[in-house]
Amino acid sequence: MDEHEPRGDRHGGVVTPAGSRPAGAAVLSIRGASLRFAAPGHHGPRHGRDLWTDLDLEVAPGELIAILGPNGAGKTTLFRAILGAQPLSAGEIRLLGDPVRRGDRRIGAVPQQRIFPASVPMLGRDLVTLGRTGTRLGLPITRRADRDAVTAAIEAAGATALADRPIGSLSGGEQQRLRLAQAIVDEPALLLADEPLSSLDLGHQRAIVELIDAQRARGTAVLFIAHDVNPILASVDRILYLAPAGHRIGTSAEVLRSAVLSDLYGAHVDVVRVHDRVFVVGGPDDHHHAELTEEE
Amino acid sequence: MEGVFDFSDYGRLLELVSGSVIACAILGIVGGLIGVFVMQRDMAFAVHGISELSFAGAAGALLIGADVLTGSIVGSLAAAAIIGVLGVRARDRNSIVGVLMPFGLGLGILFLALYPGRTANKFGLLTGQIVAVDFAQLGLLVGTAIAVLVALAIIWRPLAFDSLDPESAQARGVRGGWLSAVFMLLLGLTVAVAVQIIGALLVLALLVTPAAAAIRVSSSVVAVPLLSAAFGLVSALGGILIAIGSTLPVSPFITTISFAIYLVCRLIAGMRSRRSAVRMVS
Numbered sequence: 001m002d003e004h005e006p007r008g009d010r011h012g013g014v015v016t017p018a019g020s021r022p023a024g025a026a027v028l029s030i031r032g033a034s035l036r037f038a039a040p041g042h043h044g045p046r047h048g049r050d051l052w053t054d055l056d057l058e059v060a061p062g063e064l065i066a067i068l069g070p071n072g073a074g075k076t077t078l079f080r081a082i083l084g085a086q087p088l089s090a091g092e093i094r095l096l097g098d099p100v101r102r103g104d105r106r107i108g109a110v111p112q113q114r115i116f117p118a119s120v121p122m123l124g125r126d127l128v129t130l131g132r133t134g135t136r137l138g139l140p141i142t143r144r145a146d147r148d149a150v151t152a153a154i155e156a157a158g159a160t161a162l163a164d165r166p167i168g169s170l171s172g173g174e175q176q177r178l179r180l181a182q183a184i185v186d187e188p189a190l191l192l193a194d195e196p197l198s199s200l201d202l203g204h205q206r207a208i209v210e211l212i213d214a215q216r217a218r219g220t221a222v223l224f225i226a227h228d229v230n231p232i233l234a235s236v237d238r239i240l241y242l243a244p245a246g247h248r249i250g251t252s253a254e255v256l257r258s259a260v261l262s263d264l265y266g267a268h269v270d271v272v273r274v275h276d277r278v279f280v281v282g283g284p285d286d287h288h289h290a291e292l293t294e295e296e
Numbered sequence: 297m298e299g300v301f302d303f304s305d306y307g308r309l310l311e312l313v314s315g316s317v318i319a320c321a322i323l324g325i326v327g328g329l330i331g332v333f334v335m336q337r338d339m340a341f342a343v344h345g346i347s348e349l350s351f352a353g354a355a356g357a358l359l360i361g362a363d364v365l366t367g368s369i370v371g372s373l374a375a376a377a378i379i380g381v382l383g384v385r386a387r388d389r390n391s392i393v394g395v396l397m398p399f400g401l402g403l404g405i406l407f408l409a410l411y412p413g414r415t416a417n418k419f420g421l422l423t424g425q426i427v428a429v430d431f432a433q434l435g436l437l438v439g440t441a442i443a444v445l446v447a448l449a450i451i452w453r454p455l456a457f458d459s460l461d462p463e464s465a466q467a468r469g470v471r472g473g474w475l476s477a478v479f480m481l482l483l484g485l486t487v488a489v490a491v492q493i494i495g496a497l498l499v500l501a502l503l504v505t506p507a508a509a510a511i512r513v514s515s516s517v518v519a520v521p522l523l524s525a526a527f528g529l530v531s532a533l534g535g536i537l538i539a540i541g542s543t544l545p546v547s548p549f550i551t552t553i554s555f556a557i558y559l560v561c562r563l564i565a566g567m568r569s570r571r572s573a574v575r576m577v578s
Contacts, residue, residue, distance in 0.1 A: 083467050103469020111463035121336065122460050126517040134457030135468050137450055140518060166515035178413065182464060194468075 027189050027221040028059040028082065032091035035077060051077055052247055055091070057240060059188070064212070064222045064235050068253075069242035070265075075225045076112065078242070079192050082223070083107060097190055103135060108183035108220075110193040116175060118168035124178045126164040128153055131182035149185055157181035157211055173204030180208065184215055191215060191222045197231055205231045229256070230277045252278070303541040313540060315434040320532040320546070322441045323486075323493050324502060328528025329448060330486050331507030333479060336459035338386050340504045342379050345393035346487045348400035349375035353455045353488075353494035354421050355407035364421075364553035365436055369488040375400065376484035380477060383570045404496075424495035437489050444482050444489075451478060456517060493532075494547045501551040502528055509554075509561040 034053040067075050080086035084102040094102045128150045137226045154163050159177040187288030213235050239255045241248045243264035248255050258279050262268040270281040334343055353371020354364045383389030457465040458472050490499045506527035510520045535550030
């Protein structure tokens with residue numbers, strides 16, 4: 001059930017430094033990647049469940065790829081594989097030519113949002129600093145270069161006014177700005193964002209998308225797991241649609257079609273376009289309106 | 297209260313118990329620092345559970361004539377391992393601690409009941425007995441506390457990352473499972489030392505109260521540990537310095553001072569939030 005679209009040659013309308021790079025300078029290269037989980041109580045590959053098989057994806061610098069699909073299709077697990085925390089059953093994932101490994105600082109990640117409770121003893125700046133120095137051993141004494149990088153990332157995320165406030169006193173959208181600052185503090189080549197807009201109001205959604213676009217203009221490639229593609233539709237270069245019956249990669253016009261999604265879901269699905277918005281109607285798991293449950 | 301306090305021979309007394317004073321001071325600092333992580337990882341109740349099993353271990357050692365601190369360490373490491381392995385999620389952890397705690401306390405009381413020695417020593421394990429600890433033991437207490445301090449300093453940053461922001465820490469490659477195990481080991485050792493000094497029932501006064509107070513007045517990841525260590529030091533050191541001049545045990549002084557610090561911090565936090573509310577209105 002593998003669908004392979006021609007890939008890598010359409011980059012939406014966003015002009016990035018990436019556009020001038022020679023072909024083959026992919027930031028991320030996923031080849032023949034498959035992931036199969038052993039079924040509970042069984043061992044060996046025969047009783048497993050395929051999350052995705054034969055996934056091929058080359059991501060160019062500055063490119064934004066939206067990852068869509070129903071809960072349980074393996075979107076977050078794909079991120080874990082890219083972060084080197086989830087071994088593949090087959091295939092390989094390379095970052096700038098090297099096999100992915102844990103703790104690679106060339107990847108920044110905005111994990112699925114968890115609101116910090118009010119009592120967390122941490123300032124906005126501290127959250128970003130952890131992203132910069134948190135993996136190093138020793139006491140939390142920051143060098144000047146680290147402080148400068150943290151300040152720059154906070155500024156880039158438009159969060160300067162939030163830097164010295166307790167993180168627990170900030171709204172979800174404000175916390176998300178700081179999470180983004182944390183993810184870009186090392187100027188990553190690849191940014192992974194796992195539903196970064198969920199539970200944000202429209203204004204904050206727009207602000208976060210603008211910040212991500214600004215980061216892409218600096219050459220950072222972005223993989224963006226979205227529950228609802230509409231807030232980012234204008235920025236999306238390509239879509240990776242993961243579904244239980246296979247996956248599809250292509251532009252939104254190529255992927256978000258009734259025939260394609262019906263095929264992916266194995267049931268009739270209508271894709272409706274109203275002005276510039278896309279709605280999927282009648283899917284077994286209506287993903288644009290599905291509940292926000294963690295997939296595992 | 298006549299005769300409870302007598303500071304006339306204070307200087308000479310202080311010299312006699314200087315080892316205990318040093319042990320108290322170091323425990324105050326270590327307890328304040330590790331308490332910050334106890335709060336961040338939501339493990340206050342687990343500390344209580346570990347301390348009861350540590351008490352059982354110490355009482356068991358007393359009964360069979362073994363070294364009490366060693367018994368205490370064995371008990372608290374066993375509890376730390378059980379809680380660490382079975383209680384990864386907070387809810388599981390609380391139920392496991394709730395089950396372990398009475399078991400440990402009951403076991404300890406059984407061992408003490410079987411122990412033929414003097415009763416005065418017996419309850420020291422529950423409520424504190426630092427002045428009764430001999431010199432060789434004091435060396436071991438101080439050595440253990442310093443080892444914990446050094447280990448904590450080494451893993452500080454990744455431990456803070458994992459405690460405050462586990463999802464990002466994992467994405468960044470921090471090994472959460474490994475850090476948890478090391479943290480439980482350090483916590484177990486700290487509790488074992490604290491049981492010797494302020495007693496199993498009162499361990500929280502040095503491992504939780506100072507950090508809880510510090511979090512009330514600051515949110516900075518640098519200021520909170522410093523304040524917490526200072527609060528722990530003031531409580532422990534102040535407690536023993538007052539106790540030396542009195543006929544009362546050390547523990548109530550330590551617990552009262554640390555509680556008073558907590559109250560003051562709450563008061564400061566309350567005043568601050570009222571002031572900022574007023575500013576918003578005006």
